[in-house]
Amino acid sequence: MSQVMSWNRGIQRWKWVAVFLLPGLIGLTVFVLYPIVSSFWLAFQDWNLLQPPEFVGLSNFQELLADDDFWRALGYTLTFIVLYIPCVFVLGLALALFLNQKFPGMLMVRAATFLPVVASWVVVSLIWKWIFNPSYGLVNAGLNLIGINGPDWLFQPQTAVYAMVITSVWKDVGYIALLYLGGLQNISETYYEAARIDGANRWRCLRHITIPLLTPTMFFVAITLLINYFQMFEQVWLMPMRDSAADRQVEVIVTEVVKNAFSYSRMGYASAMSWVLFVLIFIITFVQLRLQKRWVHYEAE
Amino acid sequence: MFRRFLLLTLLCVLLAALPAAAQDTTTIRYFTFSAAPDHLEDLDTIIAAFQEANPGITVEVETAAFADYFTLLQAGVASGDAPDVFELNYENFVTYAANGALLDLSGMVSAEAPFYPRALEAFQYDGKQMALPATFSTVLLFYNADLFDQAGVSYPTAEWNWADAVAAAQSIRALGEDTWGLFSPVQFWEFYKKAGQNGECSFFNAEMTESTINSPACVSTLETMISFMNDDLMPTAAELSGVSDSELFLSGKLGMLVTGIWMFGAFQDATFNWDVQIEPAINQNAHHFFANGVAVSATTQNAEAAAAWAEFMASSETAATVRVESAWELPALNQPEYFEAYLEQTPPANRAAVFMALESPVTPPVIERQNEMQDAVNALLTQAVDGELTAQEALDQAKAELDALIQ
Numbered sequence: 001m002s003q004v005m006s007w008n009r010g011i012q013r014w015k016w017v018a019v020f021l022l023p024g025l026i027g028l029t030v031f032v033l034y035p036i037v038s039s040f041w042l043a044f045q046d047w048n049l050l051q052p053p054e055f056v057g058l059s060n061f062q063e064l065l066a067d068d069d070f071w072r073a074l075g076y077t078l079t080f081i082v083l084y085i086p087c088v089f090v091l092g093l094a095l096a097l098f099l100n101q102k103f104p105g106m107l108m109v110r111a112a113t114f115l116p117v118v119a120s121w122v123v124v125s126l127i128w129k130w131i132f133n134p135s136y137g138l139v140n141a142g143l144n145l146i147g148i149n150g151p152d153w154l155f156q157p158q159t160a161v162y163a164m165v166i167t168s169v170w171k172d173v174g175y176i177a178l179l180y181l182g183g184l185q186n187i188s189e190t191y192y193e194a195a196r197i198d199g200a201n202r203w204r205c206l207r208h209i210t211i212p213l214l215t216p217t218m219f220f221v222a223i224t225l226l227i228n229y230f231q232m233f234e235q236v237w238l239m240p241m242r243d244s245a246a247d248r249q250v251e252v253i254v255t256e257v258v259k260n261a262f263s264y265s266r267m268g269y270a271s272a273m274s275w276v277l278f279v280l281i282f283i284i285t286f287v288q289l290r291l292q293k294r295w296v297h298y299e300a301e
Numbered sequence: 302m303f304r305r306f307l308l309l310t311l312l313c314v315l316l317a318a319l320p321a322a323a324q325d326t327t328t329i330r331y332f333t334f335s336a337a338p339d340h341l342e343d344l345d346t347i348i349a350a351f352q353e354a355n356p357g358i359t360v361e362v363e364t365a366a367f368a369d370y371f372t373l374l375q376a377g378v379a380s381g382d383a384p385d386v387f388e389l390n391y392e393n394f395v396t397y398a399a400n401g402a403l404l405d406l407s408g409m410v411s412a413e414a415p416f417y418p419r420a421l422e423a424f425q426y427d428g429k430q431m432a433l434p435a436t437f438s439t440v441l442l443f444y445n446a447d448l449f450d451q452a453g454v455s456y457p458t459a460e461w462n463w464a465d466a467v468a469a470a471q472s473i474r475a476l477g478e479d480t481w482g483l484f485s486p487v488q489f490w491e492f493y494k495k496a497g498q499n500g501e502c503s504f505f506n507a508e509m510t511e512s513t514i515n516s517p518a519c520v521s522t523l524e525t526m527i528s529f530m531n532d533d534l535m536p537t538a539a540e541l542s543g544v545s546d547s548e549l550f551l552s553g554k555l556g557m558l559v560t561g562i563w564m565f566g567a568f569q570d571a572t573f574n575w576d577v578q579i580e581p582a583i584n585q586n587a588h589h590f591f592a593n594g595v596a597v598s599a600t601t602q603n604a605e606a607a608a609a610w611a612e613f614m615a616s617s618e619t620a621a622t623v624r625v626e627s628a629w630e631l632p633a634l635n636q637p638e639y640f641e642a643y644l645e646q647t648p649p650a651n652r653a654a655v656f657m658a659l660e661s662p663v664t665p666p667v668i669e670r671q672n673e674m675q676d677a678v679n680a681l682l683t684q685a686v687d688g689e690l691t692a693q694e695a696l697d698q699a700k701a702e703l704d705a706l707i708q
Contacts (some may be wrong), residue, residue: 048396048400049375049376049378049379050375050378050379050396050397050400050401050402051400051401129543133542133543134539134542135539135540135542136542152539155538155539156539156687241538241543242543243486243488243538243679243683244538244539244683245538245683245684245686245687248676248679248680248683249680249683249684259676262372263672263676264670264672264673265375265396
């Protein structure tokens with residue numbers, strides 16, 4: 001008898017849980033789960049939106065292997081990652097160490113470094129397009145002062161990549177510093193005290209206490225940065241000057257996916273490309289997780 | 302109690318709605334990119350005239366910006382919810398016709414409408430009239446008459462070739478460091494038109510089995526286009542620094558600009574005297590013929606009504622005169638009296654050049670993978686402009702890419 005009662009009460013309670021979860025679950029199903037499943041199905045179809053999808057087996061993937069544009073986009077994506085991640089990784093740590101000091105006005109400084117993070121990419125790209133303008137931009141004006149004739153930044157593919165990396169570092173470094181700052185403030189003061197008693201200088205403290213205890217944060221930063229930058233899109237879509245060589249040549253994987261889907265009407269091919277991107281990210285994250293034991297120290301251990 | 306009341310109310314609402322649905326009116330949905338945002342009231346005027354002439358048909362308008370229009374239209378077609386009647390530009394027309402998304406209008410529209418034959422042909426596919434030409438547009442040589450006077454050179458004439466234009470551009474360029482001679486963009490659309498001015502260069506062979514974009518005639522056409530920049534008569538993209546070609550012209554620092562007649566409105570505020578002329582020739586004259594058509598969806602439930610609206614929009618006198626008066630593109634009708642008001646407006650004084658250009662129309666090369674072709678050619682053209690590739694190398698690569706796209 002009492003079992004039935006509690007059974008009923010259980011259902012009653014779950015009914016309410018379901019009611020409150022439903023809005024979220026509906027959104028998740030319609031806008032996340034359904035597109036994921038259907039894009040997997042589409043990856044094996046040829047679909048131009050005008051005629052019903054046609055099953056083509058693995059041919060989208062075969063075409064991908066031979067597609068110069070895809071390899072070029074992958075090359076640019078990796079170039080971005082190689083240039084950007086070390087910069088933001090080190091500068092973020094330096095900024096966090098600086099922001100971790102205690103002196104008056106530091107709250108304002110912290111807020112200021114976080115402003116670019118919350119600004120939209122559209123605004124940021126407009127501002128930096130001005131800064132990098134070869135004729136009347138700040139960067140080339142500054143280079144002129146020291147006698148250097150600056151390049152055409154956002155007009156040429158090579159220099160445009162550097163300009164976009166600089167802008168991305170500027171925009172993201174505040175966020176990375178915030179993550180490090182959280183990690184820094186978690187490190188117990190007692191370690192430093194003990195080290196100082198033993199006569200350790202600041203460099204040794206940093207080298208043997210701060211950095212080892214910060215490795216869990218570094219691990220998190222490395223994983224999220226790689227995932228985010230394999231999916232980079234906004235800066236490449238917005239920053240190169242219209243109709244310039246940079247605009248017509250610099251593509252990363254996600255811009256290539258968007259072009260194939262919405263400009264070339266090749267939904268199946270674009271879906272295949274985004275699944276390849278998913279597999280790439282999955283493998284790299286998996287490898288990082290396996291390597292973590294070698295360099296990440298958790299305080300509890 | 303409350304629940305029963307709710308049900309009753311719902312029932313009443315449903316019953317009230319039923320007779321309205323049963324009434325004998327046909328509603329057709331019309332999807333357009335050219336009406337918004339400036340010509341919605343003009344479109345309403347045309348719709349009112351149509352509905353008065355065709356009682357029982359209601360036209361419902363949906364609009365989207367050009368950049369989003371084709372994505373939305375494709376989504377509509379893909380989900381089986383296509384609008385009954387919609388606008389298509391010529392390049393996209395072929396894709397839609399080839400994929401069976403359009404209704405054959407051959408038997409449904411009267412043969413008397415005075416379309417330009419070339420415009421009507423443009424919207425035929427496999428010998429069937431799959432859409433009606435609604436408007437056309439073209440590109441001309443715009444020139445700053447004040448700069449011509451200052452440089453002491455005579456204005457462009459209809460007999461000019463590009464060598465004449467280059468000579469004038471040199472004199473104007475000599476006026477000052479920041480005064481440029483001419484601007485003629487190096488991109489896909491300019492290239493196929495200048496190919497038409499060359500006469501020997503075409504992007505594909507007649508059977509569309511192979512690209513001929515690297516033929517000697519095409520290479521020399523591209524070399525001519527790039528020479529304007531290499532001879533320092535025309536600013537490079539970096540020299541423009543994000544200023545558009547039309548802004549440069551409006552600032553009074555550009556002698557000649559090759560651009561579309563849709564700029565007439567924007568140039569009204571110019572502080573100098575300007576006019577237009579047909580474009581210089583290479584071996585012959587050739588001008589863009591950009592056409593927008595009106596098509597009916599293959600899946601429409603109201604084919605008759607939809608075709609009637611498409612025809613009204615494309616060829617009725619009301620639609621034509623409203624378009625001309627409001628400068629909302631030009632109807633593709635060979636009916637000079639419709640254009641009298643248009644020809645009288647100045648500037649430019651030489652508006653007749655618009656109709657002279659129609660005597661040598663070039664339509665773009667069109668393949669099913671159109672956007673891919675345009676992007677591929679554009680990317681290679683910038684490499685040729687930057688000197689990374691010679692014209693020959695760029696077009697050899699273009700041929701390889703185009704051959705792959707038409708397979």
